[in-house]
Amino acid sequence: MNPCRIAVGSTRRPKLQAVQEATASFAAKLSPGVPLEIQGHEVESGVSHTPSSREELMQGARQRAEALNKLLAESGERADYCVGLEGGLDVAVENGTRHVFLESWAYVTDGSRGHFGCSGSIEIPELLAEEVLSRGTELSIAIDRYAGAVGIRDGQGAWGVLSDNLVTRQESFRLAVVAAFAPFYNVKMYRAAADAAGM
Numbered sequence: 001m002n003p004c005r006i007a008v009g010s011t012r013r014p015k016l017q018a019v020q021e022a023t024a025s026f027a028a029k030l031s032p033g034v035p036l037e038i039q040g041h042e043v044e045s046g047v048s049h050t051p052s053s054r055e056e057l058m059q060g061a062r063q064r065a066e067a068l069n070k071l072l073a074e075s076g077e078r079a080d081y082c083v084g085l086e087g088g089l090d091v092a093v094e095n096g097t098r099h100v101f102l103e104s105w106a107y108v109t110d111g112s113r114g115h116f117g118c119s120g121s122i123e124i125p126e127l128l129a130e131e132v133l134s135r136g137t138e139l140s141i142a143i144d145r146y147a148g149a150v151g152i153r154d155g156q157g158a159w160g161v162l163s164d165n166l167v168t169r170q171e172s173f174r175l176a177v178v179a180a181f182a183p184f185y186n187v188k189m190y191r192a193a194a195d196a197a198g199m
Helices: 013-030 054-074 126-133 139-147 157-162 169-185 187-196
Strands: 004-008 036-040 081-094 097-109 114-123
Touching: 004 013, 004 054, 013 036, 013 081, 013 169, 054 081, 054 097, 054 114, 081 126, 081 139, 081 169, 097 126, 097 157, 097 169, 114 169, 126 139, 139 157, 157 169, 169 187
Parallel strands: 004 036, 004 081
Antiparallel strands: 081 097, 097 114
């Protein structure tokens, strides 16, 4: 029996573990009786090192998945699904005040269609927002300085630092992956909605 192959556009441990954990939770719906095989590949996002808008986050996640799909096709490999993950910032203005949120996004494609999913959002301190948005410091470097640690993005991530480890980087990406895969594992609901809309 051939496994259901899921390729991830990253080799970073928190991202791979997030996909592993997410897909394990819906594996029986996605590919009943078929084992899942998850492999990481390093690909470029095509966006800035710290995306600073929801649109750029979505673009980065999609471009990672599409670059991975192309890379596999050119090397003669195949995957049933390609997953792109992107973390960064989204800026909103409410009541005249700027608020900057950390978000994690996922994009999943089976080669013919694709869907997005997002984690929740957590507001980052203004000092950290200034460092990243105004001074151009990469978020991973700024959060290391802010927390007085090294290599945070390969562990708890900025999510863990900001939420006091109640939500880690891995958990934020897990939620984004569960959401992005929903049209693939919950086909009945999405097909019914499309049929009702006459699509």
